[in-house]
Amino acid sequence: MSTVATTPLPTLTPKDLSSDQDVRWCPGCGDYSILAQMKKALAGLGIPREKFVFISGIGCSSRFPYYMNTYGFHTIHGRAPTFATGLKIARPDLSVWVITGDGDGLSIGGNHLIHAIRRNVDIKIILFNNEIYGLTKGQYSPTSRIGTRTKSSPQGSVENPLRPLSIAIGAEATFVARTLDVDVNHLTDTLRRAAFHKGAAFVEIYQNCKIFNDGVFEYATDKSVKADNTLYLEHGKPLIFGKDRNKGIRLKGLDPEVVTLGNGVAADDLLIHDEKAEEPSLAYLLSRMVYPRFPECFGVFRAVERPTYEALINKQVEDVIRAKGPGKLEELFASDDIWVVS
């Protein structure tokens, strides 16, 4: 018997992933935590550093690539998914991450977000949702709640907000998750799961903007109320939440309702989370649960397997070359009627 030589996987530390640039987010910004957890998550993946590419658009979150000692591309407003798509077609071997925000990803770049997701390009889209435009100094965003008072909505926003996960699930994303900037372990685990997903992964991170929208997610982060306002999803488990773990989500017709366990309501009556459901209906329903009527869900909403866009494109090329052999230019040039002049 001979022993097979194996190349040891590179062991990266979070520090290996730090660039030499000063981080310039505002003190107290939720982005610091996301940056730290990203490094932690990536360090443990066993992927060499040079294989990571971070691509961003414009906004506070989009400065992210400058702070990672990986390959990075700070592109233009809203278009990061398009650059990531082209890169992934060219280089399926890379681990490509798109960093975006609620303005970048859902307003100016909404179109690209939908299409990258529906094509199932193997990219990880991390959307920092702070429900505000930060870099332009505080205008309401497409996820701002009705009534949000900002410089551009002094009497309160009248626009109905988008739910980022509903958009992603509507586009049939194969991986959809939500996490929080301050829940560091959950954030790391969620990023790690996204990294392992083959296909378009969409992760929404509730992120606090200390300057322009401070405390907008307090209902989900304040220890005194958090347990009653949030629901952490676990695959195959009933939807139970609350400080006393005595509340759950039951289906009434096509709609969810909050019920208290006991008095004839058992755990068996509750919705069971199934992140692998073929149809995105359950995940969509969960994405529509909004505080204060419902607890808001965190964790993996959906994780299904589908072929990736770049794999399908490259397979078409490989198939035709296998069937007919590689093309020769001479044959291509002569593919129309030719004639010889002597």
Added chain:
Amino acid sequence: MSSVARSVEESPSESHERGGPVRHRVEELDSVVVRFAGDSGDGMQLAGTQFTNASAIFGNDISTLPDFPAEIRAPAGTLAGVSGFQINFSSQDIYTPGDLVNTLVVMNPAALKTNLKDLEKGGLLIVNSDAFTFNDLRKADYATNPLEDGSLSAYRVIKVPINTLNREALKDIRLSPREVDRCKNFFALGLVYWLYERPLEPTLRWIREKFAKNPAILEANTRALKAGYNFGETTELFPVQYRVPKAHIKPGTYRKITGNEATALGLVTASILCNKTLIYCSYPITPASDILHALAEMRRYGVRTFQAEDEIAAVGAAIGASFGGALGVTGSSGPGLCLKSEAIGLAVMVELPLVVIDVQRGGPSTGLPTKTEQADLLQALFGRNGESPVAVVAPCSPADCFDMIIEAVRIALRFMTPVILLSDGYLGNGAEPWLIPDVNALPRIEISHPTKPNHDGQFMPYLRDERLVRQWALPGTPGLEHRIGGLEKEDVTGNVSYDPINHEKMVRIRAQKVANIANEIPPLSVNGPEEGDLLVIGWGGTFGSITTAVNRARRKGLKVASAHLRYLNPMPKNTGEVLRRYKRVLVPELNCGQLLLLLRGRYLVDAVGLNKIQGKPFLVSEIESEIYRLIGS
């Protein structure tokens, strides 16, 4: 008077008898312009294409111009729905589809109304007389029947009941009346084949291949074509048959090629010459979509096509592909170029290779989608925020699209810069013979990527060589991790910098890098005397009309030359010197004077413009008249 009309007069009429049921005189001509016109459902584009192929294979020089409506199916029989295809075929070198039409084939009154103005006086007018019913006439806004009211007396009108004759020829084939009528374009084609002694075999072969799975349609089209041909031979309607001898063409293997086909073939060729995967990212738009269609068929050559969700996504994906080390190309027309502006600016800023194709059409806005124009020149040069120089090249003929797209790729890769190729609807859809190149003789495009740090053990993404070009380091290369982006960057390190002096330095470096391309392009050459009274200078698809007009004026003894700019940014280094060798400079353009503005501004020459903005190419006669007006005759 056009060259074509003149060549008809100048040609020795050599009459001789020939056998056959009816005796026809045969007249030999240098050059003929035929136009097929009918409803957009009448198959005129197909008839024109087949006639072109047959003429090319016969050995004539050819040049063609399709003209079709923007609507896929305008109401049948209306003026808006008329579709035409013009072909100039010759025993001489020709550069344009011809000014005036010698033989016009019209399938209905609407086609007559919209095309008659281009038929030379005394020209042959072949009319499908079955289509001149009260209703057809009304749809074409004719108050009286032009076939009967004497309004066509200046032309040689031949009335042929094409519907009736075609139905008769196909009567025992089991097809619906509608299917039978759909063959009438082949009847008309067969008739014109006879008139100009074209070989039937190329078209019969095409029919056999195209309809191999549908024997009835195959038989019907074959019979329609032959019936039309035989009708010409047996009828006494045509006293003369014409012969256009083979042209004296450089030996080699040829095919017919449109500009869009040549662009697609050139891209595939370039990808092989630079040993990179071609990733063509595009959003459908007239008149550029044919490039996407052609490349989508070329998976065997390793080509990846990406039909994006919009124009911005297309250019973004192309830049992303470039970042990854592929050959990233995006193609569009003017409205798409507008949308791509910001991303092209990013490629300027980060200095990545990018090839952008603009098949120009009439503008502004949606404009004239199916018509040609040259009005995107200044947009290509300057249509971005900030100081944002890009290289711009323009092919001068359909076949030249092959060479110039390879040039665009070469410049983009060698200088790490976006390059815009300005084609146009006339070049993209027009066709001419193409001398198929020897693949092995084409020069390789040598590209290298760094694998090691370039500065004291570190990698500096904006360290430059003597041409000011930075290195193209690919993601996945260990030790060269770096970040690029749209923010201004510090010289050498590429770190974000808002330093004022650094910004000016970087703006000047990026400009100088693009200017340095002039060291690697050929000088501007002239057709005609090295100095003289007038230089006619143009760019893009006007080459054929300008060259033909100048050659005619020179034959009349005028000291006039022509020059054509295929490199528009930077221009060849000797451009100013060439301009100053002539007393006057004329700049014909299909816009309001965009190259004119550049030449006057850059070289301080008192050039004058000749401008046409009608969605149509220049007639040779239009440029010729302007030459005579400027320097007398």
